[in-house]
Amino acid sequence: MTATGAHQDAAGGPARGWLWWGRRRSAVLDVGLGLVSALECALEGIGFAERAAVPVPVGVLFGLSAGFVLVLRRRWPIVVVLVSIATTPAEMGYLMGIVGLYSLAASEVPRRITALLAGMSTVAVFLVTVVRLRQDVMQADVDQRDFDPSGWYVPVVSLFMTLGLNAPPVLFGLYIGARRRLMESLRERADSLEQELSLLADRAEQRAQWARQEERTRIAREMHDVVAHRVSLMVVHAAALQAVALKDPQKAVRNAALVGDMGRQALTELREMLGVLREEEAPSGGAPVPVPLAAVGRAAAAAAEAASEDGPCLDALEELVEQSRQAGVVVELMVLGEARAYAAAVEQTAYRVVQEALTNVHKHAAGAKVVVRLAHREAEVAMQVENGPSDAAVADAHLPSGGNGLVGMRERVHRLGGVFVSGPTDAGGFRVSAVLPSAAGE
Template identity: 75%
Template sequence: MTATGADREAAGSTTRGYWWWERRRSVALDVGLALVSALECGLEGVEFARNTGIPVPVGVVFGLLAGSVLLVRRRWPIAVVLVTIAMTPAEMGFLMALVGLYTLAASEVPRRITVVLAGMALVGTFIVTWVRLRQSVAEQADFGPGDWYVPLMSVFMAVGLTAPSVLFGLYIGARRRLMESLRERADSLERELSLLADRAEERAEWARTEERTRIAREMHDVVAHRVSLMVVHAAALQAVAPKDPAKAVRNAALVGDMGRQALTELREMLGVLRTGDALTAPAAAGAGAVPLASVRRAAVAAAATAASEDGPRLHELEALVAQSRQAGMTVELSVDGEARPYPPEVEQTAFRVVQEALTNVHKHAAGAKTWVRLAHRDAEVAMQVENGPSDSAAADAGLPSGGNGLVGMRERVLGLGGVFVSGPTDAGGFRVSAVLPATHPGLSGA
């Protein structure tokens, strides 16, 4: 695993402590270069003292001090180059000139300053070389080169002492900046990948939660209505068995039919879930290059599609209302508009809303008169289930309630872009209303 920028910065900070140097080897290198440069300038100071007439010790000390300036090349590269240019007439500090120009070109100093100082060093070297060569040619009478010799050799010397150092320094500086840019991009990419991984984990957790919620909602819709009716019929069977054995037999038969229907729906739902698992395992085993997450998403989508295609439809509302009537509930069903097919998700959601509303009536308002209204409109389908006040003696059938019925209905309707409203009526009953769009961008067309 690569270190991030913060880790590298923290590691770099631990190596600091030598003024402007970051590493010990940098200190050793600069100290060594400064010693060699001071020694060179000290030796050249002897010749400088003889040419200028100053005492030799003064020339040597001057050379040692000037050459040791190379020690601060990383901190003040401009100062080092300026000292080098100033020492050019004395023909001292060739090593300092080479290293100083290289350091200046490789540093973060603006390019225009680098060009100006390099140009000054080039001109200074050219002038000194020109003067020295002319003096040498004049002193040697038997050596008579052409007029081209002095300027050409001066250009060669000036370019040879300045251009290589500057060009190499520019290359090293550009390479250093490129590496730093690549490290920053790598750190940025690592942070982005970490952020994407966190977001992917959040999305995966959200998807798992949504899938668990969907399965729980489907199980609730399948079981609650059938079992509620079974409990109502069982209570009626217990009440009428001693008085009307024939009616008790009919109620017992209804309880058996509803139990078988509940088992059938549960079996179908579990079959859909097993189908999703079966799709996941062979695909993951047979296609090793296919990501498991993609296979699972495809399996979940297939399971959801299968569940919606095998789910109930609006034309089954008559049978649903008939079952409630057989349980002793007074239910009126009215349908407005011309019936037409809708996407499976819309029909299944509409059916489940009516089913859950009737289940709640069985649970909490047994014996209350109920009205089921279905309206087919141009771009939507609306449904409403309203019950009146129940008899005080039969106000509650004693069925357990988890409080998830209305929440599940709302989630279903809002998930399709519809509107859901529920609440008590002024007459003392309860009303559940929902409106679903006939088509939706996320749904398959009818």
């Protein structure tokens, strides 16, 4: 027998701990109904014993045994209904029949079995009611000339009495069963939605973690681009100043002035970046609030673009190259094609690629000759920075390297849909090339 919804626990699984009852009050209710039904059947068993010409204790014991079967209504509702049908000719077990039909209709028993048993119970009650009512009418003091009980009266009244006893518990049981199944379906859907929400939360956390990592990388790249180039030039000039301080005081003074200019520019860029970050931290209320990494990344990008008055652009390449020349590097700038304006993102990326490539020359190829090429094409702009082998006669400035410069350049170029290539040359130098679509960033 399939477990019915009536004896399932709150979690939807089989009941445990109270036999087939899920809760204590369910067990108390069923035992109470069983005792009431047993008492009813015991009292009705007295009349049955008189009609069947058997000892009264036998009828009472039979009624007690039959009525207490109602305790099993949650576990075996079919048994309860069958017992109620079997005791119907003995005119006992009305409570058991009503409650049994309700429990059967509310359970998970197939509907065809429920309809069959409900029909059998209806027929049994109808026949017993017809016989009993006919006997009562025949024994009553009624004028037979004006009223004939053998006609329509007995069947119609019996039918109404039978439907009044059987129809309400069946209909109410069907309603309760449908409602219980609906609640279980909604509970399952709620559990499913909870699992889906948990999965979505996990995915959102993964995306947030990925976004935080991306923003950390972006902040590091922006800081590197803004400060590393000028600091590298400062170190190169400081090394040159140390070398010529005693031999050529005038050149040492010029180098010292250049170092000062570079330091002031680096401090200005840092101040601008920190100023933007500080604005993100304390909007207007004065109390600092936690800054999301996305806001920090935007602030770093904004500060990077504000490194000069108009932000880094291709027009500033000549000044960038001149700074490297002042540091003692031989740099040749070649511009091919007709210069034109591009989107800010394209010009900034092109500028940063050339800037980082020159910074790498200062770090890794001291004294090497450098050629910077910028080509304006129809639908793209290309840049290339190529240096020869380092000059062994030039002292190495021993600049530290984080190893992230090329990675940052590649990420910048790929973000705009461009192509980035870097690697050593046959002559022993190094080449950095990038091509950016002119429509990118618009």
